[in-house]
Amino acid sequence: MKEASDTYTMELMALSNTEVNFFADQGYLILPSFLSAEYCTRIVQDIDQLLEQRTGGYASRNSDENGTARIISFPDLGALTSHPSMIAKIRSLMGSDGFALHHQHANRHEEGTVASNWHHDYEQFPQTDRDQLMVHCFYYPAGLNGEIGDLLILPRSHRSVMDPNAFSDKFYTEDLPGSLTLDNLPPGSVVIVHSALMHARRAKLGGAENPRYFTDVSYCQAGPQKWPAYGFPLPKMWLHKQVCDRALSVGHGRNKEFDFIYNTSIFYDVDTSTEEQRVGMERVLKQRQVDVSVREKINHLT
Ligand SMILES: O=C(O)CCC(=O)C(=O)O
C-alpha cells in the first residue's frame, strides 16, 4: 500500500491536464532546469567515464557493448531511467503504468560533431500508425547554448505516419515551416518528445571549451501491438533483457516500485516477430545499405 503522503508527492510530480493536452497536440514538452545542479554534475562525470570506457569511438556509440547495456550500469546516469519525477510525468502521458524502457543513449558531443538530419525515432516495422505512444526524453545536463548542436523540432509532425528518414536527405537540418530551434536551455533541461516527432541536431560552430552533454531515455506504451526490442541494426531480445537485468541488479527498480519499467514482455525481436514485422525489418535493412548514413550526410557548420 502506498502512504497518503507518497500519493501526494506523485501528484505533485505529475503533469497538468494542460501539459498533457499540449503534448498530445504539439508532440513535445520543454522542462527547463528539470535536474538539480548536483545531479547534473554527477551525470557529466558518468558520461566522461563512459567515454573513457568506450571502444571504437563515435561510430560504435550504439554497439551491443557500448550502448544501453553499458550506460544503464552507471549508478547516476542509469538511474535517470527510473527518475521518480520523470516517471510520474511519463505516467501522465501514458495514462497508466503500462509502459517500459526501450533504451538509453548517452554522449559527449565535442566541437565539430556531425549533424543529425531531420528524422523521427518511432520504432515500428513497418510504419503504419501512431496508436500506441513512444516517448523520448532528451536530457541536456550542461544545457544548450547555440554551440556544437541545436535541437530542431517540428511541432505536430508526430501526427503523420512516415518513414523515420523521410526528410533526412531532402531537408537536412534546414529550418522548416513552423519548426523550432532550441539553442538556449539552462543546465539540466529536458525536452520530452513524442518519438514520432520530426527532429534534428543542427551542427553549429564553437564549443571547444564546453562539450555538449546529452543523454536520452525512451519508453514504449503497452497495448495490442508489441514493440521492436532494443538493438542495432535489428532488435535483440537477449540484449534488451541484459539491459533490464543490469538495471535491476544495480537498483534502478528502487525497492520494486519501478521494476515494471524493466519488464521486457512488450517487446519482440527477429525470432519472435510477425511475418509483416519481419518483412518491414528486411526493407529497412536494405534501404540502409543503399542510403548509408543518410542522417549525417551533409554537415554545414553554421
Ligand atoms: O542531440 C540531440 O539533441 C538529439 C539527438 C537525437 O536525435 C536523438 O538522440 O534521437
Ligand SMILES: [Fe+2]
Ligand atoms: Fe533522434
